[in-house]
Amino acid sequence: MTILNLVFIVFLGILFFIAYFHISNYILDIYGNKTLKRYNFENSIRVIVFITPAFVVLFIFILYPVFETIRLSFYDKFGREFVGLYNYKWAINDPEFRRSILNNLVWLLVVPTLSTFFGLVIANLADRIWWGSIAKSIIFMPMAISFVGAGVIWKFIYEYRGPENTQIGLLNAIIVSLGYEPQAWLTIPMWNNFFLMAIMIWIQTGLALVIFSAALRSIPKEMLEAARIDGASELKIFFSIIIPYLEQTILVIWTLITIIVLRIFDIIFAMTNGEWQTGVLANLMYDWMFRGGGDSGRGSVLAIVIMIGVIPILAWNLYKHRQEQKI
Amino acid sequence: MKKFSISSLLSQLLLLFFVIIWIIPTFGLFISSLRDKDLLAISGWWTSLTTTEVNEIYRMSGMESQIEEDGYFKIKGKLFEDNSGKKIESFGISSKKINEFNIGDIATFKDESEVLLDEDGNYEWRSRTEFKKKKGKRLFTTSLSPPAFTFENYREVLFKEGIGRAFINTMAVALPSTLIPLIICSFFAYSLTWMKFYGRDTLLAIIIASLVVPLQMSLIPILTIYNDFGALFGVAAKSYPGVWMAHTGFGLASTTFLLRNFLKSLPNEMMEAAKVDGASHYDIFLRIIIPLSIPAFASIFILQFLWCWNDLLVGLVFLDQVPSEIILTAKLKELLGSRGENWEILTTGAFVSMTVPLFIFFALQRYFIRGLVAGSVKG
Numbered sequence: 001m002t003i004l005n006l007v008f009i010v011f012l013g014i015l016f017f018i019a020y021f022h023i024s025n026y027i028l029d030i031y032g033n034k035t036l037k038r039y040n041f042e043n044s045i046r047v048i049v050f051i052t053p054a055f056v057v058l059f060i061f062i063l064y065p066v067f068e069t070i071r072l073s074f075y076d077k078f079g080r081e082f083v084g085l086y087n088y089k090w091a092i093n094d095p096e097f098r099r100s101i102l103n104n105l106v107w108l109l110v111v112p113t114l115s116t117f118f119g120l121v122i123a124n125l126a127d128r129i130w131w132g133s134i135a136k137s138i139i140f141m142p143m144a145i146s147f148v149g150a151g152v153i154w155k156f157i158y159e160y161r162g163p164e165n166t167q168i169g170l171l172n173a174i175i176v177s178l179g180y181e182p183q184a185w186l187t188i189p190m191w192n193n194f195f196l197m198a199i200m201i202w203i204q205t206g207l208a209l210v211i212f213s214a215a216l217r218s219i220p221k222e223m224l225e226a227a228r229i230d231g232a233s234e235l236k237i238f239f240s241i242i243i244p245y246l247e248q249t250i251l252v253i254w255t256l257i258t259i260i261v262l263r264i265f266d267i268i269f270a271m272t273n274g275e276w277q278t279g280v281l282a283n284l285m286y287d288w289m290f291r292g293g294g295d296s297g298r299g300s301v302l303a304i305v306i307m308i309g310v311i312p313i314l315a316w317n318l319y320k321h322r323q324e325q326k327i
Numbered sequence: 328m329k330k331f332s333i334s335s336l337l338s339q340l341l342l343l344f345f346v347i348i349w350i351i352p353t354f355g356l357f358i359s360s361l362r363d364k365d366l367l368a369i370s371g372w373w374t375s376l377t378t379t380e381v382n383e384i385y386r387m388s389g390m391e392s393q394i395e396e397d398g399y400f401k402i403k404g405k406l407f408e409d410n411s412g413k414k415i416e417s418f419g420i421s422s423k424k425i426n427e428f429n430i431g432d433i434a435t436f437k438d439e440s441e442v443l444l445d446e447d448g449n450y451e452w453r454s455r456t457e458f459k460k461k462k463g464k465r466l467f468t469t470s471l472s473p474p475a476f477t478f479e480n481y482r483e484v485l486f487k488e489g490i491g492r493a494f495i496n497t498m499a500v501a502l503p504s505t506l507i508p509l510i511i512c513s514f515f516a517y518s519l520t521w522m523k524f525y526g527r528d529t530l531l532a533i534i535i536a537s538l539v540v541p542l543q544m545s546l547i548p549i550l551t552i553y554n555d556f557g558a559l560f561g562v563a564a565k566s567y568p569g570v571w572m573a574h575t576g577f578g579l580a581s582t583t584f585l586l587r588n589f590l591k592s593l594p595n596e597m598m599e600a601a602k603v604d605g606a607s608h609y610d611i612f613l614r615i616i617i618p619l620s621i622p623a624f625a626s627i628f629i630l631q632f633l634w635c636w637n638d639l640l641v642g643l644v645f646l647d648q649v650p651s652e653i654i655l656t657a658k659l660k661e662l663l664g665s666r667g668e669n670w671e672i673l674t675t676g677a678f679v680s681m682t683v684p685l686f687i688f689f690a691l692q693r694y695f696i697r698g699l700v701a702g703s704v705k706g
Binding site: 010 | 349532643676
């Protein structure tokens, strides 16, 4: 496809949706003028016009797939024959699956916690220092770049050359200058997971930071002043006032990062492709979508396991939503 | 003025420590993308401002270029182009002793031919007898290279490695994938906020539930739909419109949710007044809602655009991995596999892929942060 064609279909695609709303409104205007008395009827047609595109997309891309994936998890690799719990039994006995679950759990434990912690500490530091906003910008920047881009950045840091060569990876250069042997960091089982997690923490701390920065401003200045006059140290203020005050925000950020980490795929796919025992569920699932011509049963089971991880958060969100509706 | 205190100094140092840790990886990538590729391969980017010692192997010309002069058969030539600025320190004629001779020494080969070398790489190879080999002998040089920065990597990556085309492809994926959800979700959010209809609350609850559904749940069924659709109508299963709609689907819940939160905050009286004046919902939407929502649109546009620009999984599953369709992230991943040792290509490619996000980040940071703080959650 030439570039000109590409530009053309891009415009056509966007224009199609604008035209849909505009033309249907035009038709409704003509029709509505003739039957002015039936204002309510016209309105209900407008509702249908307004919500149909979004609802169709929602149905095709989210609602139907959720049920279809659940159905497929009980069927064979082509989705044709019912096999009961076979795919689930396979998963429980599969060493790769167990490894992925374990890795996912470690990711879920480490990344949201450390990102939230660093975000909170840095937001707090930056708030009191005149060059704080520049610092925040710098730490926030990784949020803008892709996981794969971040992967390349960090792969360069972890780059390994044999001991007889000059190290061009920063980490090995530091290690060598301290008198140790260089290491192929990404191939050391168990530890390599933490080197991959460092990338995610590097990215997500920025997210925590900006949300905390906004939240910090909501703490009443008088309260902090009063504490300072009473002689409380900054550390004491941090633990006794700021953390309790931001409890809700901490929870929100923690769940936000948890959701992102649950589906983590790009970093591992780009850096190790799940080798050296670094695989997680999303990578295993991608693998099974195509391995041996693809196995929709096993892939679906893996998707469902990821889904199970978000169900508590989903339930909590719905509960909160219902509370808000009541008010 | 605040009084100077140890605790303030400590916080400054601690923050500085964080800033340095956070900036160094990206900074290293940026510097490396501008370095000469030969230097990049043998020295760390932190040494890029100093002179680097380089060991190289060159081969002298063969018998065709020999001339007869002063009773000698001579072959004269240059080991490397003179614009590189490197100076040879020492050289050798066997791989075991690469530093055997200094500049000005005469090195003698086994066949009693002699070679003279100057620091710019000019050599004179002479022999009493005629040269009979087509290939010249090898010289091992140790030279000092001054810092060298170049845009050559960018030219190479953009035009030869296909990153330039991937950049255009990514744009062709990300722009519609951002604008289409914005268009359809703004009408959707408007209906959910300002129109009364049966099932509205249920729909809203579905949106909130969909916010956290991981996109992995959709991949297999959607891929099946696309394959069936392609087979039925005889078109390609993987196409740009397919990716746009996939991104629209995955971004729909969060876009609607954020827009609705914004629309809810607009004063009800304004809509009522417009209605009394006989404005239809479409008029209200066009004349009142859109002008008021520009900042919200900007925030959501940026979030969704960055999401699509940086996405790998959707582009990997719903597009063919061919030059006319591959997106930047997928291309980078491919290069990581095939050109894993060519750091000049990887660092430059990564930096090219980061230009648009970084531009948005620096130019529109306010909207970006506002969008994130408004509670971006995405499945």
